[in-house]
Every structure is written in structure tokens, then in C-alpha cells.
Amino acid sequence: MAIEFMNPLFEVIRDSDRCIKCRVCERQCANEVHKYDADLDKMISNEMTCVDCQRCVCLCPTHALKIRPNENQFRENANWTHQTMDEVYKQAGSGGVLLSAMGNPKDLPVYWDRILLNASQVTNPPIDPLREPMETKTFLGKKNQGITYDENGKAHYDKTPYLELDVPIMFSAMSFGSISKNAHESLARAATELGTFYNTGEGGLHRDFYKYGANTICQVASGRFGVFKGYLDAGAAIEIKMGQGAKPGIGGHLPGMKINDEISRTRMIPKGTDAISPAPHHDIYSIEDLRQLVISLKEATNWEKPIIVKIAAVHNVAAIASGVARSGADIIAIDGFRGGTGAAPTRIRDNVGIPIELALAAVDSRLRDEGIRNDVSVVVGGSVRSAADVVKAIALGADAVYIATSALLAMGCHLCRSCNTGKCNWGIATQRADLVKRLNPDIAAERLVNLVTAWDHEIKEMMGGMGINSIEALRGNRLMLRGVGLTQKELDILGIQHAGE
Amino acid sequence: MKKVYVNEDWCLACHLCEFYCAAANSGAPDMVKAFKSGKKPVPRIQVEEGSDVNFAVQCRHCDGKACVKGCITGALSIKDGVVVCDESRCVGCYTCVLSCPFGCIVIDEEGHRIQKCDLCTKNHDGEPACVQGCPNKAIVFEER
Incomplete structure (x- = not known):
């Protein structure tokens, strides 16, 4: 079997004191991360396919689950970050264009957060929307x-x-x-x-x-x-x-x-x-x-x-x-x-x-x-x-x-x-x-x-x-x-x- | 009267209703304690799974022609439309288990008596535990 260069992105932390082995996590995970092992009478995890969608965490009736970023990291490098290296490994394995979904997650400026709003004081009174008409049409x-x-x-x-x-x-x-x-x-x-x-x-x-x-x-x-x-x-x-x-x-x-x-x-x-x-x-x-x-x-x-x-x-x-x-x-x-x-x-x-x-x-x-x-x-x-x-x-x-x-x-x-x-x-x-x-x-x-x-x-x-x-x-x-x-x-x-x- | 109904379109077969039911009827203050101390409590609701269709089944609170009439000790009766079991009178003959056409009467964790859904009238306020615990509104408590 070829060596898997990439690590799981996440760790599944299961509190065994809380887990009642109801198997809801197993049934709800389309990525097949959770599995019940009858011989061990234990829930086990295959974190390789976990995407941190939090479905299992939200449905776990005893709050026994946590998904955390994997602590196992490549040697620190400000230029070659873990993600950059992973992407190279991924492309070296697949030969394909990298695909992503949802919006750009990069740490680029969010101007909304650099803009502040005004409020009225003294000379022009503010309006209370609960008491006065206010139109958002x-x-x-x-x-x-x-x-x-x-x-x-x-x-x-x-x-x-x-x-x-x-x-x-x-x-x-x-x-x-x-x-x-x-x-x-x-x-x-x-x-x-x-x-x-x-x-x-x-x-x-x-x-x-x-x-x-x-x-x-x-x-x-x-x-x-x-x-x-x-x-x-x-x-x-x-x-x-x-x-x-x-x-x-x-x-x-x-x-x-x-x-x-x-x-x-x-x-x-x-x-x-x-x-x-x-x-x-x-x-x-x-x-x-x-x-x-x-x-x-x-x-x-x-x-x-x-x-x-x-x-x-x-x-x-x-x-x-x-x-x-x-x-x-x-x-x-x-x-x-x-x-x-x-x-x-x-x-x-x-x-x-x-x-x-x-x-x-x-x-x-x-x-x-x-x-x-x-x-x-x-x-x-x-x-x-x-x-x-x-x-x-x-x-x-x-x-x-x-x-x-x-x-x-x-x-x-x-x-x-x-x-x-x-x-x-x-x-x-x-x-x-x-x-x-x-x-x-x-x-x-x-x-x-x-x-x-x-x-x-x-x-x-x-x-x-x-x-x-x-x-x-x-x-x-x-x-x-x-x-x-x-x-x-x-x-x-x-x-x-x-x-x- | 309000009863529990299922909508199979939304049932995911996650089985959470079974766990919420079992915990609510166990007398334990929380689910961990209910399942981690002694015998595992048995739910009064059961999810039937098919390839495409799943749904939860518990006592339909019908006219009781089968279980109430069949009960040899008078443990089963209908009170305000709810089919209830007086567990102190149940001798575990399981006549009701055999006769319920929906398979909704189950044997308790000790294996001596029957237990069945009583719409959480003994242990819960408002909506039954299975309804509260369903993540997708596949089980509802309503007047029909």
C-alpha cells in the first residue's frame, strides 16, 4: 500500500465516561468516521475522512464528542504551512486541480469590520424603533x-x-x-x-x-x-x-x-x-x-x-x-x-x-x-x-x-x-x-x-x-x-x- | 386528544428517540447515568428501518381491544384515552405482547414485566421525550 503523506485534519475526542454507545454518530456520518466495534464493545473512529461538519457533535445525546484540529503537525514553517504542504501532497497524489467549497477562508482584510457606524447624540435625537414607525421596505x-x-x-x-x-x-x-x-x-x-x-x-x-x-x-x-x-x-x-x-x-x-x-x-x-x-x-x-x-x-x-x-x-x-x-x-x-x-x-x-x-x-x-x-x-x-x-x-x-x-x-x-x-x-x-x-x-x-x-x-x-x-x-x-x-x-x-x- | 404521530418522510433512523425514551422512563436524572448504571433501560419506542423508509413505532393508544381486553390481571387499562399499565399488577404473562398488532408492548430490562408508552404522563412535562428528542420533527405530538 502506498504511503499516505497526509495526516487527518481533525481528531475525534470521545469522552468514554459519557459515551453510551448509542451509535447515533455512526448512523449520521456519511463520511464513515465512527464505527461500533462489537468485539471491543466500543465506538472507534477513522479520522482520515472527518471534515469537521459537527453533525455527530450536535446529535450526540450525551455531548461525548469533540472534533479538534489534529495536534500532529509538520515541523513549523512560516512559509511552508501545514496546509500548503498538504496541498502539494494532495496534488502529487491526484494530479488534479484542487477543489474547494464555500467562501474564501483566507485571512484577508474584512472591511466591514474596519467600518464603524454613527449614532445620534443631543442635537438630533435617536429613534426608538419599538415606539416609532421605522421602514425597512x-x-x-x-x-x-x-x-x-x-x-x-x-x-x-x-x-x-x-x-x-x-x-x-x-x-x-x-x-x-x-x-x-x-x-x-x-x-x-x-x-x-x-x-x-x-x-x-x-x-x-x-x-x-x-x-x-x-x-x-x-x-x-x-x-x-x-x-x-x-x-x-x-x-x-x-x-x-x-x-x-x-x-x-x-x-x-x-x-x-x-x-x-x-x-x-x-x-x-x-x-x-x-x-x-x-x-x-x-x-x-x-x-x-x-x-x-x-x-x-x-x-x-x-x-x-x-x-x-x-x-x-x-x-x-x-x-x-x-x-x-x-x-x-x-x-x-x-x-x-x-x-x-x-x-x-x-x-x-x-x-x-x-x-x-x-x-x-x-x-x-x-x-x-x-x-x-x-x-x-x-x-x-x-x-x-x-x-x-x-x-x-x-x-x-x-x-x-x-x-x-x-x-x-x-x-x-x-x-x-x-x-x-x-x-x-x-x-x-x-x-x-x-x-x-x-x-x-x-x-x-x-x-x-x-x-x-x-x-x-x-x-x-x-x-x-x-x-x-x-x-x-x-x-x-x-x-x-x-x-x-x-x-x-x-x-x-x-x-x-x-x-x- | 393529543397523540404521538410519526412522519416517515423525515425519519432518519438515528434512533435518538429510543434513547431519549429509555432515559426518560428510567428514573435517572440524565442519560449518562441512565445507561451507565446497571442494566441498560429498554425503550418503549422502536425505530423500524427499511431501505428507503424508516419510522418510529410506539403504542398507538387505540381502543385497547387487544391488549386491555387480553390482560389477565387488569393491569392494562385506558385512562383519559391513554392505554396505561399498572406495573404492580402485571404478572408477566405477555398476553398483551403477543396480541398487540403493532408490536408496541415490550418486556422491561428485568425481564419480568411489560412496559409500554404512556405518552410520558408519568415522567415528563409537556411533549413526550421522543418528540422532544427527535432532531428532524419526524415524531410529533398533536391533535388529529
Whole structure:
């Protein structure tokens, strides 16, 4: 047998004083880490396959389990870290591209944490959201350019399609295929209850979910999976995905083994075949081409639905967004480099793209400078982790935010970053029937509603503190933000002052 | 009246209900003590496993035509709709074990008497232990 160069990443610590050998850990681990040995009358572990998803820890009825990083480490080296060495071993063994899932875990700056919010004192009183009206409803789409009045004094304006959000938070694109049917249903039900939207991702819309159409954003991506007239008509808006924050510049690949009957039917591809989304849209090589697709989709849906164009935050994102705004799109969605994914090449995920905070500030400033900010709404995603991040994003200029990792966490995800293995123990990123079953939409939808409701309360609290009583008054209000520990260049890009100024 | 029902769509066959049931009825203050001191307590709920479908089964609290009528000592009776066993009167003849069409009456850990689900009326407040312990709402306690 060949030598295994790599060590297990984790250690399973089992407190034998507590373990009652109920074997729940064994039954719940799709990676087959735990096993009951009848001869020894003992639970034993094979840690090599443990991904630290914490499923066993959460279900252990006597709290007998702990998963810890493996203490066995290679000789310390600041340049050749344990992970770097492991990756070399892995590639030397497989000869393949390294794959990873979920967002970039590297220790790169998180600008949200370097931005502080203002609060009112003395001269402008704060507002108590429990006693006074406070509005978090917002609208996405083109803002009317002007109102004309006829001779009878009746107002006339061009009505363009828009989305009405009760909270400035939407669930971002996750395809049926990358996540399970139950996960999709949970998102759909939660979005409906919250008065917001979820996004089909590029995997089409399962026939059971057409009933949630009023709260669905239907995505059209480079693979065009599941796209037909009925699909476009089903949703409240259509999103053209040009790029994704986790893997800008590359497409997607759902392996054939995940293409079961249901996914094959929804994506309209043969069962068992790989679903490969090309890196580019083969019909889009310019803003004019993008405009053609935007207009084609509008034409196909009788000009009744707003069109979103989603781009990844890359170096010249402001110029790209300016082009997108001129393409006729109603909403621009920008996805930052910390955004999640079901699978991406590790090098791309960890090294490509820019932080969403800088991209958002740059895009908002550019669109305002060019006088076209009202032509589009801006939605940002890519690791919006809390209500504070939402408030900061809106103050930097966003109209609303997209959340996905936080939504997955609400459903049970523990960020083990193993979605690409298809063995999600939480029933989210898997198509294995026995695992999908683990996510009961009754529970997950309620948890999603709880999360967004809680954030909504917090947004109101923070806005109230600033003396602001609506999202509209917070939007682009960068005077409410101050930077700490940032360079002048960073402050200039963010368009904010340093704390104390 | 409220009863325990199962939804096989969500049963993962994790068997946690069995352990929560056994511990709750053992009289021990916590699960570790229940299973680590003396004989292992026997659950009154059992998970039936199939290849695709799993579900937990415990007393349906039906009209008791089989077990209550068959009981030779009058240990089994129906109180407020719940089929209960007066363990002091049970002689361990197991007539009820044989006659229950759902296989829901089990022999206790000592092997002398029967025990069965009483919806945790003797040991738990509110929801029965199996319902509280189910991680996926596959077991519910509700009016139907």
C-alpha cells in the first residue's frame, strides 16, 4: 500500500465516561468516521475522512464528542504551512486541480469590520424603533426619471418593473443541484413568508416550486440550464449571471453523479451527464451583446419583469457596472470575493476577485459620477454576515443585499467546506436521498425566517440610533460611516472619513 | 386528544428517540447515568428501518381491544384515552405482547414485566421525550 503523506485534519475526542454507545454518530456520518466495534464493545473512529461538519457533535445525546484540529503537525514553517504542504501532497497524489467549497477562508482584510457606524447624540435625537414607525421596505429597479403632469394636473410617469422587498435582504443564487430540493424549498418558503426573494441559481426551477414564483428570481447563466418560456414567466425577476464572486472568470461543473432524475428533468439535460456551464456566455462578448440578451429576456416576458445582471467583483468592476447599467438592466448584483460556492478550483477561489466593500463603494461612486445611479439598483453579496454588514452595505450605497452563506448556516451548515464531495451530512449540499431527508423544510424555513426577522430588528435598532427611519434615507449615506485602521487610499475608495474626523 | 404521530418522510433512523425514551422512563436524572448504571433501560419506542423508509413505532393508544381486553390481571387499562399499565399488577404473562398488532408492548430490562408508552404522563412535562428528542420533527405530538 502506498504511503499516505497526509495526516487527518481533525481528531475525534470521545469522552468514554459519557459515551453510551448509542451509535447515533455512526448512523449520521456519511463520511464513515465512527464505527461500533462489537468485539471491543466500543465506538472507534477513522479520522482520515472527518471534515469537521459537527453533525455527530450536535446529535450526540450525551455531548461525548469533540472534533479538534489534529495536534500532529509538520515541523513549523512560516512559509511552508501545514496546509500548503498538504496541498502539494494532495496534488502529487491526484494530479488534479484542487477543489474547494464555500467562501474564501483566507485571512484577508474584512472591511466591514474596519467600518464603524454613527449614532445620534443631543442635537438630533435617536429613534426608538419599538415606539416609532421605522421602514425597512425597499424597491429594486429603475427609479423614475421624472414625473410630468397633464393639463388636469394628473401625474404621469413611466412605470418600469420593480421588485418590492419587505426587508433589504434576499437569498442569493444557489442552484437545485448544488443544494438539495429540501434546501430550495426552505429558501422558497422563507422568502415567501418574509416578503423577499430567493434565487434559483442556474439549475432551473423544480416543478414543485412554481407556486413560489412571486418570490423567485430565475437565473439565466452561461449553461442556460432549465431555461424555457415557462421558467422565465414563473419568477418575479430574471437574473443574468455573468460571474460569481467565488470563481470569477470560470464556469461551473455539476458532476454527472449528482444529475439524478429530478435534476435531469429540472435542468433539461440527460441523466448522469456532467452539467458544465461555460466560463463565458457564448453569445456575450460586449455590453451590446449583453444588451441584446437583456432585451430578449424582457421581450420574452412582455417587459413585465426587472432584469438583474450579476457580476463578480473584479479589478475594474466600476467600469463594468457602468456598462451593465447602460445595457438596460434594472438591477446590478455584485458578488464579492468572499462569496460561497458549491465547488470551485481552490486557487481561483482564494486568489481571484476583490472585496465587496471596495467594489460596492467604487461602483456606487462611479454610477453617481456618471449620473446613471438612478437607472439601476445595486445589490451586493459575498459574505454579508450580520445585520451590521447589511447596514454598512446600504450606507455605502447598496439598495439591498444578497445572503447565502448566512442562510445556509441558518439551515444547519457548519462551513466544513466539503460541498463538492456531495456528502453533506446536514442534507444541504447533497443529492443522496438519505442525506437530503435530514433537512426538514418545516424546520429550516422557520429558522431562515427567524434569522432575517432578527436581522430586520437589528437593522431598525441601528438605523434608529443614527436617527434614520427608513432604508431610503440610509442608502449611500456614507457620512454615517467612519473607518478605523485604514489607509488614506482605502478610505478614499470607500468614500468615508477616518474615525475622529 | 393529543397523540404521538410519526412522519416517515423525515425519519432518519438515528434512533435518538429510543434513547431519549429509555432515559426518560428510567428514573435517572440524565442519560449518562441512565445507561451507565446497571442494566441498560429498554425503550418503549422502536425505530423500524427499511431501505428507503424508516419510522418510529410506539403504542398507538387505540381502543385497547387487544391488549386491555387480553390482560389477565387488569393491569392494562385506558385512562383519559391513554392505554396505561399498572406495573404492580402485571404478572408477566405477555398476553398483551403477543396480541398487540403493532408490536408496541415490550418486556422491561428485568425481564419480568411489560412496559409500554404512556405518552410520558408519568415522567415528563409537556411533549413526550421522543418528540422532544427527535432532531428532524419526524415524531410529533398533536391533535388529529
